[in-house]
Amino acid sequence: xxxxxxxxxxxxxxxxxxxxxxxxxxxxxxxxxxxxxxxxxxxxxxxxxxxxxxxxxxxxxxxxxxxxxxxxxxxxxxxxxxxxxxxxxxxxxxxxxxxxxxxxxxxxxxxxxxxxxxxxxxxxxxxxxxxxxxxxxxxxxxxxxxxxxxxxxxxxxxxxxxxxxxxxxxxxxxxxxxxxxxxxxxxxxxxxxxxxxxxxxxxxxxxxxxxxxx
Amino acid sequence: xxxxxxxxxxxxxxxxxxxxxxxxxxxxxxxxxxxxxxxxxxxxxxxxxxxxxxxxxxxxxxxxxxxxxxxxxxxxxxxxxxxxxxxxxxxxxxxxxxxxxxxxxxxxxxxxxxxxxxxxxxxxxxxxxxxxxxxxxxxxxxxxxxxxxxxxxxxxxxxxxxxxxxxxxxxxxxxxxxxxxxxxxxxxxxxxxxxxxxxxxxxxxxxxxxxxxxxxxxxxxxxxxxxxxxxxxxxxxxxxxx
Numbered sequence: 098x099x100x101x102x103x104x105x106x107x108x109x110x111x112x113x114x115x116x117x118x119x120x121x122x123x124x125x126x127x128x129x130x131x132x133x134x135x136x137x138x139x140x141x142x143x144x145x146x147x148x149x150x151x152x153x154x155x156x157x158x159x160x161x162x163x164x165x166x167x168x169x170x171x172x173x174x175x176x177x178x179x180x181x182x183x184x185x186x187x188x189x190x191x192x193x194x195x196x197x198x199x200x201x202x203x204x205x206x207x208x209x210x211x212x213x214x215x216x217x218x219x220x221x222x223x224x225x226x227x228x229x230x231x232x233x234x235x236x237x238x239x240x241x242x243x244x245x246x247x248x249x250x251x252x253x254x255x256x257x258x259x260x261x262x263x264x265x266x267x268x269x270x271x272x273x274x275x276x277x278x279x280x281x282x283x284x285x286x287x288x289x290x291x292x293x294x295x296x297x298x299x300x301x302x303x304x305x306x307x308x309x310x311x
Numbered sequence: 312x313x314x315x316x317x318x319x320x321x322x323x324x325x326x327x328x329x330x331x332x333x334x335x336x337x338x339x340x341x342x343x344x345x346x347x348x349x350x351x352x353x354x355x356x357x358x359x360x361x362x363x364x365x366x367x368x369x370x371x372x373x374x375x376x377x378x379x380x381x382x383x384x385x386x387x388x389x390x391x392x393x394x395x396x397x398x399x400x401x402x403x404x405x406x407x408x409x410x411x412x413x414x415x416x417x418x419x420x421x422x423x424x425x426x427x428x429x430x431x432x433x434x435x436x437x438x439x440x441x442x443x444x445x446x447x448x449x450x451x452x453x454x455x456x457x458x459x460x461x462x463x464x465x466x467x468x469x470x471x472x473x474x475x476x477x478x479x480x481x482x483x484x485x486x487x488x489x490x491x492x493x494x495x496x497x498x499x500x501x502x503x504x505x506x507x508x509x510x511x512x513x514x515x516x517x518x519x520x521x522x523x524x525x526x527x528x529x530x531x532x533x534x535x536x537x538x539x540x541x542x543x544x545x546x547x548x549x550x551x552x553x
Binding site: 102127149150151152153154162171172174175176177179181182183184185186187188189190194197198199201202203204227248249250276279280281 | 324344
């Protein structure tokens with residue numbers, strides 16, 4: 098029997114005396130893309146952080162390949178690439194240094210490959226300029242360059258397209274499609290309109306909870 | 312793009328990942344960041360020098376007083392200076408999202424924290440130790456005491472960094488963590504201070520110091536083995552609550 102890569106059953110999360118969402122079920126198969134939707138404050142980021150194992154305040158169960166993620170933690174992390182809305186870029190380091198540090202988790206990437214990834218996000222001319230001299234969109238592209246070198250089957254991308262220009266969004270969409278074709282699974286949030294075939298969506302608004310009566 | 316075309320069918324990887332390249336990358340990134348942010352590097356050192364130089368001015372420049380109190384002054388100043396630099400240990404990483412990425416590395420968080428604290432000690436503790444002989448001379452300590460003082464600082468300042476890291480990780484989510492951090496950490500620094508200054512006192516009186524050094528060494532081993540676990544747990548809590 099084969100399991101979905103990531104599966105969550107009856108997830109609920111409470112924050113600041115408010116139920117953010119309740120009864121969320123989701124399953125992400127290899128080769129699928131799940132888009133989490135909802136208005137600001139619906140708990141999209143929190144849901145993604147819960148799925149990545151960064152947020153512990155939830156109820157429900159999350160399974161990685163059929164095993165609870167608490168038990169399969171190392172295996173799960175080996176196969177997960179998460180990019181949060183804070184991109185994890187050190188402003189004093191150059192894009193190349195930042196990328197090298199972010200990629201050190203699964204070593205074996207050559208410098209050529211890193212430069213190739215920077216070229217894919219059109220940052221190669223800026224490879225040796227400290228990141229705090231770059232624009233917000235360019236800083237975000239540094240983090241996104243990781244996607245081009247990733248061998249992790251599961252991506253969790255929070256607001257992946259924020260501050261990215263139209264051409265950048267388009268090439269990212271192509272990348273995501275290629276990933277799905279290669280058997281990667283993607284969970285993302287974005288306020289952009291996506292033109293990706295076969296994207297599923299999960300609306301958090303229908304799972305919104307009531308304010309807790311105190 | 313060729314990197315993409317080479318991509319085989321993606322399946323979950325079973326094999327475990329090597330640890331040392333990841334730790335080396337953490338060390339390299341932290342050292343590079345510190346070297347490019349010079350004030351983080353120099354402020355604790357300047358603070359250390361200024362606190363020490365206040366004592367001859369404020370209390371007494373007499374040789375009798377200074378050689379009596381010198382070791383204590385230098386130790387207290389080193390302790391305060393370490394305390395001053397602690398807030399930076401995880402805060403930038405936390406705000407930039409680097410910490411989230413570190414928590415999501417498949418490598419054991421224990422080793423990553425160990426590396427980060429070691430990097431912190433390299434840029435804050437080591438300069439203090441290098442500056443100590445000069446300040447020791449200023450406080451009219453004899454050569455023997457100065458050597459002994461450097462040795463105790465070499466064993467003691469890493470303990471200060473390791474213990475302080477727990478406090479820094481716990482107070483990460485707070486907006487102004489400074490005072491609370493001091494209140495949490497200073498009581499835990501007291502044993503280190505007592506053994507550190509005790510060693511120099513003993514050396515000054517010509518007593519054997521090996522037992523004192525052994526105790527400091529034991530504190531270091533204890534901090535090295537236990538503190539990163541506590542720090543890692545505190546980091547998870549702070550990131551989870553952010």
